[in-house]
Amino acid sequence: MPPVETKPLRAGSAAKRSAILLAARDLFMTEGFERTSVDAVAAAAGVSKRTIYDYFGDKSTILLRVVESAAASLLASVTEAADEELGPVSEAPETLEASLIRFVARISDTTMGSDAYSSLRRLVSTEAAHLPVLRDQWDTREPETLLAEYFTTFERIGLLRLAKPLTAADHFGALTFRLLQDEADAPKARRHEIVADGVQAFLRAYRP
Template identity: 30%
Template sequence: MTAKPDRIRKGRKFDQVLEGARDIFLRDGFERASVDAIARAAGVSKATLYNYFPDKRLLFSEVLRRECDRQAGAALHEIDMAAPAETVLKSAARHIVSALLSEFNQAVFRICVAESERFPDLGAAFYQSGPMRLRSEIAAFLREATRRGELSVEDETLAADQFAELCKADLYTRRVFRLDNGFAEDEICRVIDGAVAVFLARYGTDRTRPPRLSPAAGP
């Protein structure tokens, strides 16, 4: 089935449906999330819910899209893309690390992995709403920073993926495997600073590349 026209997707009840669905998906996962539970959480009838979303996968995809739009919008609002490359990369890294460690992203990642065989389109929806959009935004910045002479990047999409992976160091794996649920600010800064330093060591120019330490002089 196709989704209802965008002109219907307006107003308080539509927002209620998405908020209720978000809560239930995070609590129960995708397969166990029932239409009845979502309708109760949203404070709407099942008929209203089906009027907006005749398919649960469409509802899940819209919840993903809205949350990823919110996260991306907050990042783009706070990051000055005209600032020096190191400043932009540090701000971007902080948003990436924060998103990766968030309860929403962790829960969605687990849902997509758990349902990947039966519903591979869920993973595709998550990738297109989150990682793919992130790659596009970072790649655009890297292209501009290269034009300004601050970076030297030939393959912007590969470099964008590499930067995102650097931001996963240590904390993300510990969060995925539920070894830790919260992290101190110094732990987060360690990952951010390390990601930016490694990235600039590879893609920086003389204007931005960290200075190399000279070998210690002999006696």
């Protein structure tokens, strides 16, 4: 099922649209998609049911937009962390390992470690069975592409040896973020150990 195009917003309606998405996200995560009615979303957002249909068309499209917004927020967090933690490596090559560890730990602690992130992952996993496009929106490749760009920069200054930067980014994610997801409930010390071990394994494979 392709996503329904969202109608252009009238002047002053952006706040209502944001309120609808926020209310829907909270209800979907706490009550589940099937048990959440459009009436409930309208009441929580302080708008009419008609307004929701005007902006989004149906409940499935609201879910698509909620996941789209969450994915965009995740990408923004990854981009900020990469800029601040990995950006300075070009000027201080000796900090590569520590910077990679800080990058992953920061995302793990502030984003992946949040209850909201875990709830959204469960929501996508549950609802993607009948709305497959959800997984495409959630499992976006932008974070890996961003990381591959940094790895390419690191290769140019002699810090990494890469044949396929995007594949290297996938390997990095598998050794760090994916293992963190597998131990989402682990104590913070254990999660930081996973990060350090994963970064070191990646560097053993990709350092010149």
